[in-house]
Amino acid sequence: MSALRLVPESLTADGFAGYGDVIEARGRPDLIINAGRCGRYHDLARLDFGDGRPGLSVFDAQEVVLPHRVDLVERHPMGSQAFLPLGGAAVMLIVVAGDAGGVPSGLRAFVSAPGQGVNLQRGIWHGVLTPLGGDGQFAVIDRVGAGDNLEEYRLDPSAVVVPP
Amino acid sequence: MSALRLVPESLTADGFAGYGDVIEARGRPDLIINAGRCGRYHDLARLDFGDGRPGLSVFDAQEVVLPHRVDLVERHPMGSQAFLPLGGAAVMLIVVAGDAGGVPSGLRAFVSAPGQGVNLQRGIWHGVLTPLGGDGQFAVIDRVGAGDNLEEYRLDPSAVVVPP
Secondary structure, three states, X not given: OOOEEEOOEEOOHHHHOOOEEEEOOOOOOOEEEOOOOEEEEOOOOOOOOOOOEEEEEEEEEOOEOOOEEEEEEEEOOOOOEEEEEEEEOOEXXXXXXXXXXXXXXXXXXXXXXXXXXXXXXXXXXXXXXXXXXXXXXXXXXXXXXXXXXXXXXXXXXXXXXXXX | OOOEEEOOEEXXXXXXXXXXXXXXXXXXXXXXXXXXXXXXXXOOOOOOOOOOEEEEEEEEEOOEOOOEEEEEEEEOOOOOEEEEEEEEOOEEEEEEEEEEOOEEEEEEEEEOOOOOEEEEOOOOEEOOOEEEOOOEEXXXXXXXXXXXXXXXXXXXXXXXXXXX
């Protein structure tokens, strides 16, 4: 079977709503602080760590170049996972899918813009961290705790994300 | 009284240990994931939200230029607060102080490098978010919950952070 061809979309809060939250300074701030010198966009993510606790880690990931083949997706059944560009590559390719009885279904690909992070909701199928335009460090906020919080699924056919 | 002159130090984990955590890919990763293409630096921050919950917000802050006068510091008695550069300015000036019976004592200033974030421990006196080299958006992880989690202190004399 030939690979599924995926054309990436720009990452927007609306487009991504079924998978998670886009973390960005969007629209008007909720609060102006620091004597007018800072806008606070408050509480942008549905963080969810179940019976665990939040952990803040850094992922140092190698660049991918489009076209990029995706043959594995994963999900975290016990908590949400947020990715925030910290250094190096400012943007990432984000592959997500719906779920049909435990099987990833309806793959989509998004490309973030500089200044955007994402928070994947608990249980959302997604590809691994894939910086574009260079290697990149990303702050990751996810669940720390006991139990198996990783489920993987090998795609057959695989998908190929082509340049937009 | 003339202002206290502060020369900023480079931000390092050791230098900052008394105030909080430096969030960065430092040394060897704790775990290699994603088929060898990503290093995970695991659980780098002492996150602490007391009786509240973690919130992920974005601060959009105006640049400061050195020399920069600091006449106000604040602390959060109910939880930790992390700042991660998300877009725009990659670095920030971080002013912190010890505490002597409710009064900030022993001010120090740090300048972060690109790819570094910080997590301030609960109750640490600090200046407000001050990007250097341009306006900047920063992801902020702090406590969401009831109660007054902000205490401010007006410095007299004030401090002036000079170029390093």
